[in-house]
Structures are given as C-alpha cells and as structure tokens.
Amino acid sequence: MPWATVRVATLADVAEVARLAARGLGEHLDGRAALSAPEIAVRLLEDLETGDLLYVGERRSRVIGFAQASELMVADGGHVVELLRIYVAPEHRRRGLGGDLVRALLHGFRLPVRPVLRAWAPCGSPIERFFQATGARPLRQRWKVVAGEMAIRGVVYAWSRHEPASTDQRLAR
Ligand SMILES: CC(C)(COP(=O)(O)OP(=O)(O)OC[C@H]1O[C@@H](n2cnc3c(N)ncnc32)[C@H](O)[C@@H]1OP(=O)(O)O)[C@@H](O)C(=O)NCCC(=O)NCCS
DSSP: OOSSEEEEOOGGGHHHHHHHHHHTTTOOTTOOOOOOHHHHHHHHHHHHHTTOEEEEEEETTEEEEEEEEOOOEEETTEEEEEEEEEEEOGGGOSSSHHHHHHHHHHTOSOTTOOOEEEEEEETTOHHHHHHHHTTOEEEEEEEEEETTTEEEEEEEEEEOTTSOTHHHHHHHO
C-alpha cells in the first residue's frame, strides 16, 4: 500500500486544506497577502464553485498536502490550467507526494482534453527545481511583483500530458 494517496478533494476537505494553506503562508505562487484559515476556506469554496480543481494528499485519514489549479481555459490554441497552489506539509516532503499531486492535476480531465498545466517560479528557487524535476518545461521568462512591491524574475513552466515522465530520464542517459 502506498504511504500516501492522492484523490479529488470534497467539500469536507476544505477546512483541513485551508488550515494547511494557512500554515504555508508566504509560500503561495501568486504572492497574495497572508490570510487566515477561515478566510482561505471561504475563498476556496468560491474557487471550487467556479470550476477550480483541488486534489489532496492523504495519509492515515489526514490531509497532508494539496494542489489547486484554475478552471480549464483556452489559450495559445489549446487547453490550459494554471497551478495556483501546491503544498506538502514539511514533515512529509521529498517523498514524491508533490509530484503525485502534479500528475493528478494533469490527468484530472477526461480524454481527449489534455490541458497543459502552467505555473510560475522564481529563478533559482527550490520550487523551480521541483517543477523541473517533475517534468515541467520552461516556456518564457516573466517578472512578477510579489507582495505589492518587490519585482522578482521568474520563469513560466508547463507540464504536458503528451510527454511521458520518462522522456527526461531517457534523454539524460
Ligand atoms: C514544492 C513542494 C510542493 C514539493 O513537495 P514534495 O512532496 O517535497 O515534492 P516531491 O517529493 O515530489 O519532489 C520531487 C522532486 O522535486 C525536487 N524538489 C522538491 N523539493 C525541492 C527542494 N526544496 N529543493 C530542491 N529540489 C526539490 C527534487 O528533485 C525531488 O526529488 P528528490 O526528492 O528525489 O530529490 C513542497 O516542497 C512544498 O510544499 N513547498 C512549500 C510550498 C511551495 O513552495 N509551494 C509552491 C508555491 S504555491
């Protein structure tokens, strides 16, 4: 049996996800100001109503990680979803759950819909290394203003379901 499982979140998970998200404040991709767990829960409920995807990682009936993506959009001639947040509780990191959450989002649509999953990461950051390690390809450079004042140079990455995860490994050999 796997040490943790990944599944689509239900409304019953929202409070626990919000508590985890509040724990990871400051680690958000979008640089939004810090919010309390109840505020995050309310926003999350609204996001789910408007079509966002939410997956959770669970261990022994506790939510230990989650990933949220935007609703399906049409852009650049295809379907795109934005990775809005991904978080794994610190004590459970580097065991593959983050990668499993990304793969769950990528495969969360019924074929023939194969959206590209996109996300931004600051240049040289651990999150950028996580994106690269999980098969994301750099699309373009982009500056982002974080917390309303600091401009940070970063890269927009994209994961594609067409590419098998093993491609990188084959090329690396
Ligand atoms: C980013 C995050 C979700 C990764 O979760 P995770 O479960 O540890 O990820 P995985 O175990 O699947 O990591 C896969 C690979 O990514 C790379 N990686 C992951 N975290 C890394 C880090 N901090 N530094 C460098 N590389 C990293 C590694 O290559 C790793 O493989 P390895 O452990 O065999 O070396 C987790 O670190 C996290 O929640 N961080 C804080 C929140 C955050 O920054 N979120 C993004 C903005 S919303």
